Amino acid sequence: xxxYILNLLVLISxxxxxxxxxxxxxxxxGIFSLAHAVFFGIGGYTAALVAMHVTPEFFVAVPVAMAxxxxxxxxxxxxxxxxxxxYFVAASLGLQVLAVTLFSEWKSFTGGLGGVIGxxxxxxxxxxxxxxxQFLLMSLICLTIIIVIIRxxxxxxFGRSLKAIRDSESAALASGKNITVIKTLSVxxxxxxxxxxxxxxxxxxxxxxxxxxxxDTSVLVMAMVIIGGTATILGPLLGAALLMxxxxxxxYLTFLPQTEIGSIQQIVYGMAMVLLMIFRPGGIVSSHPxxxx
Amino acid sequence: MLFLQxxxxxxQVGAIYALTAAGFSLIFGSTKIFHFAHGATFAxxxxxxxxxxxxLGLHWTFAVAVSATSAVVxxxxxxxxxxxxxxxHEGSFFTVFVASFGIGIVVQNLLGSVFGRGFMSVPxxxxxxxxxxxxLYLSPLNGLAILCAIACFAALHFFxxxxxxxxxxRALSENPELVRTFGLSPRRLSTYAFxxxxxxxxPGAIFTAAGTGINPAVGHHVMLISLAATIVGGIGSLRGAxxxxxxxxxxxxxxxxxxxxxxxEAITFAILFFFIIFKPSGFFGRATVS
Amino acid sequence: xxxxTLSSIAFAVGLASAASVQAEDIEIGAVFPLSGPxxxxxxxxxxxxxxxxxxxxxxxxxxxxxxxxxxxxQALPQQGVVAMNKLVNVEGVPYVLSAFTxxxxxxxxxxxxxxxxxxxxxxxxxDLAELGEYFWNVIPLANNEVGALARYAVEDLGHKRxxxxxxxxxxxxxxxxxxxxxxxxxxxxxxxxxxxxxxxxQFSGVAARVRSDNxxxxxxxxxxxQQLQIVKQLRDNGVKAQIVSYSAFSVPELQxxxxxxxxLFTTQSIEWDSEDPVTKRFVNDYExxxxxxxxxxxxxxxxxxxxxxxxxxxxxEQDKEITGxxxxxxxxxxxxxxxxxxxxxxxxNGTLLAPIQVLEVDGSGSGKVVSVKTAE
Numbered sequence: 001x002x003x004y005i006l007n008l009l010v011l012i013s014x015x016x017x018x019x020x021x022x023x024x025x026x027x028x029x030g031i032f033s034l035a036h037a038v039f040f041g042i043g044g045y046t047a048a049l050v051a052m053h054v055t056p057e058f059f060v061a062v063p064v065a066m067a068x069x070x071x072x073x074x075x076x077x078x079x080x081x082x083x084x085x086x087y088f089v090a091a092s093l094g095l096q097v098l099a100v101t102l103f104s105e106w107k108s109f110t111g112g113l114g115g116v117i118g119x120x121x122x123x124x125x126x127x128x129x130x131x132x133x134q135f136l137l138m139s140l141i142c143l144t145i146i147i148v149i150i151r152x153x154x155x156x157x158f159g160r161s162l163k164a165i166r167d168s169e170s171a172a173l174a175s176g177k178n179i180t181v182i183k184t185l186s187v188x189x190x191x192x193x194x195x196x197x198x199x200x201x202x203x204x205x206x207x208x209x210x211x212x213x214x215x216d217t218s219v220l221v222m223a224m225v226i227i228g229g230t231a232t233i234l235g236p237l238l239g240a241a242l243l244m245x246x247x248x249x250x251x252y253l254t255f256l257p258q259t260e261i262g263s264i265q266q267i268v269y270g271m272a273m274v275l276l277m278i279f280r281p282g283g284i285v286s287s288h289p290x291x292x293x
Numbered sequence: 294m295l296f297l298q299x300x301x302x303x304x305q306v307g308a309i310y311a312l313t314a315a316g317f318s319l320i321f322g323s324t325k326i327f328h329f330a331h332g333a334t335f336a337x338x339x340x341x342x343x344x345x346x347x348x349l350g351l352h353w354t355f356a357v358a359v360s361a362t363s364a365v366v367x368x369x370x371x372x373x374x375x376x377x378x379x380x381x382h383e384g385s386f387f388t389v390f391v392a393s394f395g396i397g398i399v400v401q402n403l404l405g406s407v408f409g410r411g412f413m414s415v416p417x418x419x420x421x422x423x424x425x426x427x428x429l430y431l432s433p434l435n436g437l438a439i440l441c442a443i444a445c446f447a448a449l450h451f452f453x454x455x456x457x458x459x460x461x462x463r464a465l466s467e468n469p470e471l472v473r474t475f476g477l478s479p480r481r482l483s484t485y486a487f488x489x490x491x492x493x494x495x496p497g498a499i500f501t502a503a504g505t506g507i508n509p510a511v512g513h514h515v516m517l518i519s520l521a522a523t524i525v526g527g528i529g530s531l532r533g534a535x536x537x538x539x540x541x542x543x544x545x546x547x548x549x550x551x552x553x554x555x556x557x558e559a560i561t562f563a564i565l566f567f568f569i570i571f572k573p574s575g576f577f578g579r580a581t582v583s
Numbered sequence: 584x585x586x587x588t589l590s591s592i593a594f595a596v597g598l599a600s601a602a603s604v605q606a607e608d609i610e611i612g613a614v615f616p617l618s619g620p621x622x623x624x625x626x627x628x629x630x631x632x633x634x635x636x637x638x639x640x641x642x643x644x645x646x647x648x649x650x651x652x653x654x655x656x657q658a659l660p661q662q663g664v665v666a667m668n669k670l671v672n673v674e675g676v677p678y679v680l681s682a683f684t685x686x687x688x689x690x691x692x693x694x695x696x697x698x699x700x701x702x703x704x705x706x707x708x709x710d711l712a713e714l715g716e717y718f719w720n721v722i723p724l725a726n727n728e729v730g731a732l733a734r735y736a737v738e739d740l741g742h743k744r745x746x747x748x749x750x751x752x753x754x755x756x757x758x759x760x761x762x763x764x765x766x767x768x769x770x771x772x773x774x775x776x777x778x779x780x781x782x783x784x785q786f787s788g789v790a791a792r793v794r795s796d797n798x799x800x801x802x803x804x805x806x807x808x809q810q811l812q813i814v815k816q817l818r819d820n821g822v823k824a825q826i827v828s829y830s831a832f833s834v835p836e837l838q839x840x841x842x843x844x845x846x847l848f849t850t851q852s853i854e855w856d857s858e859d860p861v862t863k864r865f866v867n868d869y870e871x872x873x874x875x876x877x878x879x880x881x882x883x884x885x886x887x888x889x890x891x892x893x894x895x896x897x898x899x900e901q902d903k904e905i906t907g908x909x910x911x912x913x914x915x916x917x918x919x920x921x922x923x924x925x926x927x928x929x930x931x932n933g934t935l936l937a938p939i940q941v942l943e944v945d946g947s948g949s950g951k952v953v954s955v956k957t958a959e
Binding site: 001002003004007008011101104105112113114115117118205206207209211212247248251260261262263264 | 617618622654655657659660661662664665668669671672673684685688689691692708710714750751752753756780781
Binding site for chain 1: 387396398399406520555561563569573
């Protein structure tokens with residue numbers, strides 16, 4: 001039983017990293033990206049390749065994964081951030097769909113639809129970390145560090161500039177902020193940290209394939225942020241825990257017909273999105289229950 | 294000859310895309326609501342058409358009526374009971390989007406549970422192709438789809454330019470405040486926009502159910518294309534969305550002339566991406582300040 | 584005195600009933616797509632497994648009742664891992680039925696590490712043979728199937744020009760490789776191959792290109808609802824060539840699809856009319872219960888459960904505990920197994936070696952056998 005719970009906790013912490021980093025750009029910068037899963041994927045595939053061909057050392061694989069995601073996001077952000085919010089959503093959607101095709105076709109990097117199998121256990125200074133509780137510890141430490149980074153940034157002038165941009169772009173521009181640079185930096189940072197989640201996921205599952213990095217995942221992470229509560233630290237964590245636990249929790253309700261569980265999960269999470277948006281758009285844990293405009 | 298065939302296929306598919314894209318564009322342009330659940334409307338229309346025809350055994354005219362009614366009812370209900378409350382409270386663009394997406398997921402799964410998750414199609418001899426000239430196969434369904442699309446656009450144009458409500462809708466997309474001062478209710482116009490926009494998916498849904506076949510995820514794909522077409526065509530321009538829909542359909546098919554067939558979905562989004570980066574106002578849209 | 588007699592009688596009765604409840608249920612697991620777009624497969628696999636459990640219990644093969652615990656993978660790797668985790672760590676089963684190549688690959692590491700046997704009866708991707716010694720396959724993999732079909736189409740039917748429409752994943756690629764390898768020595772050729780995305784639903788363009796290839800045979804390598812759409816749209820768009828595929832065609836919706844009639848496909852060779860008692864009982868009971876003829880997927884999962892029962896029975900006779908490691912050792916020590924379809928044996932890598940049959944889709948639900956080819 002403990003192993004089962006540990007398994008769920010590891011997955012929750014991986015998704016918590018994703019939701020926290022996405023919240024950074026959605027909640028604080030007002031940049032709605034539907035492409036977060038792309039950077040999750042880039043992180044995962046890069047870390048897997050490094051681990052399989054160079055070394056499974058954490059402090060080598062993870063930084064390389066972060067760099068790969070950062071560079072890719074830079075290439076996306078520079079052109080796409082010039083346009084208005086709604087267009088960025090569509091551009092990120094386009095990127096997400098394109099990336100799925102790329103992931104499926106670029107077989108030497110991603111193994112195509114078959115995925116990458118046999119990813120070796122990650123090592124910390126040469127010590128292999130694969131026992132569930134050790135892995136959980138490692139993931140939680142990563143999550144904590146990332147939360148600290150984000151929280152610190154939010155409270156610096158960088159963070160204030162981001163909020164200014166979110167609330168009113170023209171005003172921020174008028175007060176002399178270099179919007180494009182700030183927005184680009186935030187996207188790059190968010191993507192690089194999402195790659196850490198990707199690396200952890202790849203090491204944990206020992207197998208990754210494109211199905212984990214599709215639009216459904218981007219939407220799931222976005223739902224975690226929005227349902228949990230944007231622009232808060234606790235919100236994304238709560239969202240991640242809720243949305244990850246729900247499918248498993250449903251399997252314990254044995255009166256539900258087995259064949260419909262998957263559908264019911266999806267219906268519950270869809271309805272949750274709808275109802276929350278109508279009654280509590282700021283999310284469950286939010287500073288403004290009415291949502292910020 | 295292959296080229297001609299692909300072009301013909303593209304035109305047929307494009308006609309369907311053009312209609313659904315126009316529906317989405319109408320709604321988004323008039324009400325500024327990012328109606329992601331437009332794909333769900335499509336799926337409902339398609340499934341109910343199939344059910345009415347094969348499950349209930351109705352004559353096809355009745356099946357069309359059932360399908361159309363269900364699409365309109367769904368669109369209007371969403372407007373009344375989901376979008377309106379959200380807009381009253383706070384209504385940021387993204388709140389609406391998330392809610393819309395949520396309802397899309399709910400509908401997709403409900404349809405799967407009720408009607409089955411496999412692939413279904415309406416058996417009809419109309420989908421069988423005939424060799425019109427050597428190497429060029431067209432089915433009556435292809436021709437019908439294109440004719441129907443043309444008829445629908447003609448009717449739409451008439452409605453928007455000649456009727457009072459139609460002109461009100463166009464005014465709404467320009468300036469909601471001004472509309473109020475003229476005594477029209479934006480709320481009621483918004484309902485009309487949803488009704489009309491949802492009605493526009495019905496021909497496409499019916500032709501897809503009869504030709505390609507449907508499964509619960511069919512709305513998803515349609516939605517993405519409609520979105521891409523609306524942006525490429527220019528937000529606020531119905532003509533643009535329609536042309537873009539047609540362009541996307543043709544591009545998807547012509548891409549197979551030279552590229553491998555697995556790239557056709559990517560083509561659509563590459564086009565979208567290109568337009569967003571270089572020409573965000575699309576074909577006919579108004580220039581946007583970034 | 585009476586009270587003492589009564590209480591001792593009660594005590595004896597209590598003991599007796601406790602003893603009869605003594606035999607615990609023996610549990611194995613299954614990770615199937617019970618919901619989502621591939622749920623029809625889950626239902627099919629479940630029907631085969633359940634029938635096997637029923638027979639095992641009727642025969643009293645094991646010391647307790649065999650029970651199968653089903654978990655939903657939705658055919659997605661991540662869900663499969665969570666499901667497998669529950670079965671291994673919460674329920675503690677020694678043997679798990681698996682389905683779908685992606686899911687199987689994802690759970691294989693956990694199977695290996697926890698020494699739990701995982702058995703595949705549905706996926707045919709060749710990489711399924713490489714997932715470690717705790718991963719077994721009771722179904723011949725795609726490479727065997729393709730060879731048999733190629734030989735039938737070329738030698739028996741005289742076709743020369745082949746076109747392949749395949750999903751761009753390991754399964755599709757393995758079929759492409761096999762066709763490229765086996766056709767030339769037979770004097771035939773693979774004229775063109777067209778790869779499609781797994782999510783594609785529109786095939787009129789592909790059909791147009793297939794028509795321009797002018798082949799004798801079109802090989803469709805896909806699965807689920809997509810293969811139905813491909814077949815329908817190929818026929819709708821004027822492709823008149825012979826359509827062939829692999830065991831994925833054995834699902835009921837395709838067997839009854841109008842446009843698929845006359846198509847050829849391969850499966851593990853199972854003589855449905857065979858007199859051998861295991862097969863006969865399977866067919867009769869299945870038809871009685873489901874009003875439908877069984878297909879090879881159903882037989883495979885029946886066999887997967889039966890293999891467990893046979894191995895567990897042997898272990899119980901030797902007073903050994905039913906664990907994954909013991910099951911593996913017992914399998915290696917067993918020469919042949921009497922399963923539905925005849926006597927078969929496992930190769931070193933845990934895959935069954937079996938002859939392949941070629942069938943024609945005739946609307947009956949299970950197809951008509953037109954040829955049987957030995958495995959190569």
